[in-house]
Amino acid sequence: MGKRSFPEGFLWGGATAANQLEGGWKEGGKGISVEDCMRQHFDQDLRDYTLQNHVTLENVKQALETEDEVNYPKRRGVDFYHHYKEDIRLLAGMGFRCFRMSVAWTRIFPNGDEEAPNEEGLKFYDSVFDECRRYGIEPLVTMSHYEMPVHLALKYGGWYSRKTIDFFLRFVRTICFRYRDKVKYWLTFNEIDSMIRHPFTSAGLLEECFPGKNFEEVVFQAMHHQFVASAAATQICHELIPDSKVGCMLTKLTYYPYSCRPEDVRKAQEIMRSTYCYSDAQVFGEYPRFLLSYFRKKGIVIKKEPEDDRIMKENPVDFVSFSYYNSYCAAENGEGLIRSGGNTAAGYRNPYLPESEWGWQIDPMGLRISLVDLYDRYRKPLFIVENGLGAKDVLSENGTVEDEYRIAYFDAHFREILNAIEEDGVEVMGYTSWGCIDLVSESTKQMSKRYGLIYVDCDDYGKGTYCRYKKKSYYWYKKVIESNGACLFQ
Ligand code: BGP
Numbered sequence: 001m002g003k004r005s006f007p008e009g010f011l012w013g014g015a016t017a018a019n020q021l022e023g024g025w026k027e028g029g030k031g032i033s034v035e036d037c038m039r040q041h042f043d044q045d046l047r048d049y050t051l052q053n054h055v056t057l058e059n060v061k062q063a064l065e066t067e068d069e070v071n072y073p074k075r076r077g078v079d080f081y082h083h084y085k086e087d088i089r090l091l092a093g094m095g096f097r098c099f100r101m102s103v104a105w106t107r108i109f110p111n112g113d114e115e116a117p118n119e120e121g122l123k124f125y126d127s128v129f130d131e132c133r134r135y136g137i138e139p140l141v142t143m144s145h146y147e148m149p150v151h152l153a154l155k156y157g158g159w160y161s162r163k164t165i166d167f168f169l170r171f172v173r174t175i176c177f178r179y180r181d182k183v184k185y186w187l188t189f190n191e192i193d194s195m196i197r198h199p200f201t202s203a204g205l206l207e208e209c210f211p212g213k214n215f216e217e218v219v220f221q222a223m224h225h226q227f228v229a230s231a232a233a234t235q236i237c238h239e240l241i242p243d244s245k246v247g248c249m250l251t252k253l254t255y256y257p258y259s260c261r262p263e264d265v266r267k268a269q270e271i272m273r274s275t276y277c278y279s280d281a282q283v284f285g286e287y288p289r290f291l292l293s294y295f296r297k298k299g300i301v302i303k304k305e306p307e308d309d310r311i312m313k314e315n316p317v318d319f320v321s322f323s324y325y326n327s328y329c330a331a332e333n334g335e336g337l338i339r340s341g342g343n344t345a346a347g348y349r350n351p352y353l354p355e356s357e358w359g360w361q362i363d364p365m366g367l368r369i370s371l372v373d374l375y376d377r378y379r380k381p382l383f384i385v386e387n388g389l390g391a392k393d394v395l396s397e398n399g400t401v402e403d404e405y406r407i408a409y410f411d412a413h414f415r416e417i418l419n420a421i422e423e424d425g426v427e428v429m430g431y432t433s434w435g436c437i438d439l440v441s442e443s444t445k446q447m448s449k450r451y452g453l454i455y456v457d458c459d460d461y462g463k464g465t466y467c468r469y470k471k472k473s474y475y476w477y478k479k480v481i482e483s484n485g486a487c488l489f490q
Contacts, residue, residue, distance in 0.1 A: 004418060005486040011138060011429055012481040013098030014091060014436020014453070015386050017145035017190065019074045021439045022104065024081030028120040031110025033147045034201050035074040037063035040445035040460070053198040053443065057208045060150065060200075070461050073440045073447065078456040079466050080437075084128050087437055090454055090468060092135035095481040099137050100385055100432040101128070102145035102190070103175050105168075112149035112167045113156075117174045125175075129182035139183050140385065140432065142249065143172055143233060145190040146201040146442070158204020159195075159222035162305075165229045172233040176240040184244050186237050187321055187385065188230040191251040193278040195223055197344050217300045224302045227281050231315040238315075245318045247383055248282035251275065252322040252370045253345050254363075255330040263332035271330050276377065279320055283378050285313040319429060320378050323386030327353070327366035344443065358390055358449060364412035371420040371428065381427045387413060388434040390441065390449040393471065401455050401471040410473065414480065414488055433477070437468070453477050 006012075019035035026032075037060045038053075069076045080087055091099055105112065107121030132139050148158065156163055176186075191202070196219060199205035203222040210218045234246045255271045257264035273290050280288040286309065295302065328347025331337055338349035341359035353361040367387065374382055389409040393401045410433065420426040435451030438458075447460050453474040458464035479487045 003486060004422070004489045005484045006418060007421065007428075008484070010484060011098040011140075011383070011431070012484075013096040013100065013137070013140070013430065013432045015100035015140075015432035015434050016080075016102075016436065016439060017142065017147070017442075018102045018104035018107075019077070019145065019147050020435075020442060021077045021080045021101070021437070023075065023077035023079040025069075025075040027081060028107060028124055029110060029118040030104065030121065031106035031112070032064065032150045033074075033104065033106045034150050034153055034204055035146050036072060037150055038074055038201065038445060039063065039071050040073050042460070044444065053201065055200045055206070057206050060154070060206065064150070073445045073460070073462060076440075076462050078437065078439050078447075078458060081124070083466070083468070085131055086468065087454075088128070088131045088135065088137070090470070091436060092137060093470075094453065094474060094478040096135070096137050096436075097481070098140050098185070098430055098432055099132055100140040100142065100187075102142035102147060104147050105144065105171055106147065106149045108174060109167070109171050110149065111151040112164075112171075113152065117171075122174070122178055125179065126182075129179060133182065138185060140185040140187065140383075141175075141179075141183050142187045142190050143175070144168070144188065148204050150204070153200070153204030153206070154209075157209055159225050160203075160205060160210070160218050162225060164204075165225050165232070168229050169232055169236065172236050173240070176237050176244075180241045184241065186244060186246045187249045188233050188246065188282075188317075189226055190249050191323060191344070192223075192226060192230070192248065192282070193251050193275050194344050195219055195226070214300070216298065217302075220295070220300055221302055223278075224304065224308070228308050228311055230282055230317075231285065231312045234315040234317060235311070247319040247321040248279050248317045249385060250279040250320065250322045251344055252324040252374070253342075254324070254327040254366045254370045254373075255347060256327060256350065258329040258331035258337065258348055261332070264330060267332045268330040272373075279322075279374075279378070281312065282317050283320060283380060285316045317380070319381040319383055320374055321383040321385040322370070322374065323434070324367050324370050324384060325387060325434075326356070326360040327363040328361070356389060357392060358444075360390070362389070362409060364409075364416045367413050368416035368420045368424070371417065371426045372424045375420075375424075375426040381429045383429045384417065384431045386434040387431070388451040390435075390451050392448055393438075393450045393455060395455055395457065395469060399469050401469070403471045403473045406453075406471070406473045407476045410477070410480075411488060414485060418485060418488075
């Protein structure tokens with residue numbers, strides 16, 4: 001084989017989300033989002049995702065009564081709101097070709113149900129996109145990354161309400177029109193499948209707000225509304241920005257059978273099929289039979305409007321994006337097996353894999369396996385929009401972080417991506433490392449769970465200078481991008 005490198009035009013970059021990055025939760029006319037109400041629990045079990053994200057109506061009410069930013073870290077983020085010029089300059093310094101970010105719905109429509117947008121919010125993203133353009137960085141914008149206005153959750157019941165589709169599409173029309181010359185790549189809903197696992201932050205759903213109703217049915221009704229909204233948003237985007245590319249975004253939960261017992265193999269298959277449902281609906285534009293039979297089995301009835309099926313069918317996504325951090329094991333009977341953590345999900349410990357400090361199993365080949373599975377299923381270009389290692393970094397006296405472990409993680413994953421491209425024939429558009437600059441963790445709300453190539457001096461309590469420092473991985477990633485991956489093989 002000749003000298004190896006990634007395909008020409010490969011979109012190398014990094015990924016973020018407004019609610020974990022920006023801060024400035026009450027500045028520029030911004031309204032309060034569901035994530036602004038998520039509290040950090042300092043004594044949490046870091047391997048139990050359900051505990052970390054359990055939220056009640058009482059919790060939300062308490063959150064709304066306080067201005068506290070210590071216990072509600074999404075409110076402060078890493079203050080990108082005031083540092084964006086410096087931050088984008090630093091990202092450009094690595095040669096970024098792409099920057100994944102989200103537009104906070106609450107900056108544009110603070111409560112979600114206003115008629116007119118908030119001009120100050122729109123201007124903020126104008127400046128951010130202009131800054132990206134200055135350095136030739138292509139923005140990749142998530143329309144909804146767990147950021148719905150809390151007002152919509154409390155007044156209308158979040159995505160359970162059909163009205164939320166209209167509110168969301170007003171937001172989508174506003175941003176697509178406003179940024180039509182600045183943004184070409186869009187994602188509709190971040191990890192759309194995650195609504196099942198964290199219904200409040202994904203869809204503004206709180207169980208107590210639906211007394212007497214089957215909450216699972218409520219969640220699937222809200223899911224239906226997001227499917228329709230995602231398809232309609234794709235249509236709007238294509239109409240307003242003819243050369244735009246719109247993707248769906250899936251949590252890639254890669255499960256292996258714990259053993260070769262057919263029962264374990266089937267269990268792993270079942271879990272994966274239950275997550276593919278969501279991208280299936282967005283790629284094929286119709287409900288997968290798997291989900292329909294699940295509804296029948298559970299007696300779940302979804303209310304649809306006559307035009308819903310047509311909207312979904314006529315507006316499939318252009319590409320499939322996903323997050324991948326780790327793999328899991330599945331077993332029919334988990335007795336005696338050790339539990340493992342992971343991105344918004346859990347499984348059993350794989351004896352062949354090392355794990356991160358948060359118990360996420362590090363599995364570079366699992367990324368190759370995921371790429372092949374997704375490509376064989378969809379035959380659409382794939383975009384890895386989240387991948388990375390959450391770790392405790394130490395800032396040294398000379399102002400850097402010796403994060404060899406992160407470099408090793410990236411190195412091994414990049415090789416597997418290239419194997420998938422070259423040997424398995426998978427089409428990959430690009431790669432954006434998660435949390436390219438340190439930010440607040442989605443699940444644990446910790447600052448100390450760092451993913452960045454850039455260190456931000458701030459701790460779990462929000463204390464620190466908020467100064468930025470380049471980690472060792474910063475210089476390494478710069479070389480990878482410069483050589484389009486060729487340096488990995490020298
Ligand atoms: C995904 C989210 C991100 C992100 C990432 C890492 O689920 O889309 O917002 O944070 O996971 O997870 P965590 O921050 O919990 O380590």
